[in-house]
Amino acid sequence: MESSLRIQTEGKTPKYLQVIDSVKDAIRQGELKKGDHIFSINNLSDEYLISRNTVQKAYTILRQQGVITSVKGKGFYINRIDITRPYRVLLIFNKISNYKKQIYNAFVSTMGEKATVDLKIHHFDTRLFEQIVSSSLSEYDYLVIMPHFYDDQCWLTKIIKSIPGNQLVILDKDIQDLYSPYRAVYQDFKNDIISALETGLESLKKYKKIILVQPKKIPYPPEIVTGFRFFCMQYKFDHAVIHEVEKNTPVNEKEAFIVIEETDLVRLIQNCNAQKLQIGKQVGIISYNDTPMKEILQGGITVISTDHAIMGETAARLILENRNEKIKNPFRLILRKSL
């Protein structure tokens, strides 16, 4: 047993329980296999400055549970490796939305019985976020977070750095400047939107100007705008970025809109109908994030979207299969009548 036990005297969990958990964790991580020799009582007692008796107690309990066996004069050996303690996972989201629902559902159902999954929402409150993280590190095996603040990126990175890499799973938006390796399922916002729009180039050529509706209140990744501008320059489209669609927002012929928030989408369609502009012919609409309703709304809304279900599933797999990788999530354009 080379694995380093993390025994802390100050912690509230009793030392003998910490020893038990350490052995079980090592088994769960695959570091210990059936038949492996583990520390002798004296050895462990000396190394970690725990009383001989305390180690004895832990080993006795482990033996009663059938996890280890003992041979007089030789030592203790791993007996069972079907330790069933489920993973404890905490998802930390900025808010609840339709597609986060999809991520959550896919994550939970992929995890199945193997994890207890909790959910906390920070509402873009950095202080609250910090509090959640610090108080959850000891309660959960993994923190799955979507780092969607953009006001104080610096502080955010600092908080995330306080999470050990092997406990951290990042979703949706990858972060730079993190040293220790961690798990991630990310979107490449800039290149994703560029290649998605390129896929729909033929349909887009009907329009003279492309307008991106990027909400201001809720911070969305700025890379979306970067990618959008890059595409428009590349292919010589007139373009603009607005923050909201209101009742009196002007809509003109030969304009195509890329809309992120659902409320803006609804407003935009209402405005088109009011001005008797035909969607998909005179005005083009592309919406972020697919939902069943967008398949039939106005005969079908064209959508650019990452596959959130797969994102949740992939994140779960990274944990279940103990893979410390970063994976780019698929992104695609679904052409429908509105473009």
Place this chain on the structure above:
Amino acid sequence: MESSLRIQTEGKTPKYLQVIDSVKDAIRQGELKKGDHIFSINNLSDEYLISRNTVQKAYTILRQQGVITSVKGKGFYINRIDITRPYRVLLIFNKISNYKKQIYNAFVSTMGEKATVDLKIHHFDTRLFEQIVSSSLSEYDYLVIMPHFYDDQCWLTKIIKSIPGNQLVILDKDIQDLYSPYRAVYQDFKNDIISALETGLESLKKYKKIILVQPKKIPYPPEIVTGFRFFCMQYKFDHAVIHEVEKNTPVNEKEAFIVIEETDLVRLIQNCNAQKLQIGKQVGIISYNDTPMKEILQGGITVISTDHAIMGETAARLILENRNEKIKNPFRLILRKSL
């Protein structure tokens, strides 16, 4: 805990309160962090010449407030550092849906800074639900639950009975057989649907038969069916209850559908379009639960819905104003083009 408590025997504030305040002050000052070990009862009792029992009392109260936890044989440890928020509330939902999002958002924003609100989902797993409840009773001041299981109502009631009335807030579906008084914001599913349909009676008369699509997988309140049948008998409508709309589900002229799940609504509209049946003229559609998109989908989907935002807001108010009441949530029909 190096921080010096300021305990004065002569002051008028009771000693046990001074102890409580001292600990809380230390937390506010950042001197004590989560997991920190604090003075043992004996230690503090000796140092500050307070009776062991008095310290005991203070610590017991702090534990009840969730500020500290205790481990027999080890000591007391800081558990919460968010002591500025007076309420700790846990919402327990069966799943995440669009309208639960509304409830959650309204609840959180009404509570504002006054509460830390957490969310757990049980996925109709009674065992998981029981586990969540029992482990949360000491951690939270209020458990807000939506009791939407209908398989083993008996077991469910038993679990809910284990929650003290003053700690319990019930949403959406009221429960019988609970003795101690509790808070509730409920729908009267049977009468709500009856009176809502009566409101739309004139429009309904265009149709011969009304079909309720009540999903089977996810248990919805049976009172909906009861109320639906009652209305149809009363006003002499042909009627039927089906559990799903599939691609080949027959749709005929002069039929009106009441649809609960969004996926069924989408399928139904697709079927109507495929069969070239005009929605709102040849086929009527009523959908449960309003969303912005339904305002414009197919020129407007008629909706019967409770106001979920108000439900969340009312629940929050019951807690903030410490009112032990049961309140019926408003329910209404919004007539749009689809009926």
Place this chain on the structure above:
DNA sequence: TCTAATTTGTGCGTATGTATG
């Protein structure tokens, strides 16, 4: 394996001041 020290948890008894009727 036994003993001992420390700690929390619980219960009982006592005394004192304060508010209520």
Place this chain on the structure above:
DNA sequence: GCATACATACGCACAAATTAG
């Protein structure tokens, strides 16, 4: 003035858990 109830404060004793020697 008296009786009662309640909150505060203290003291003692014992049970059970943790840890050490």
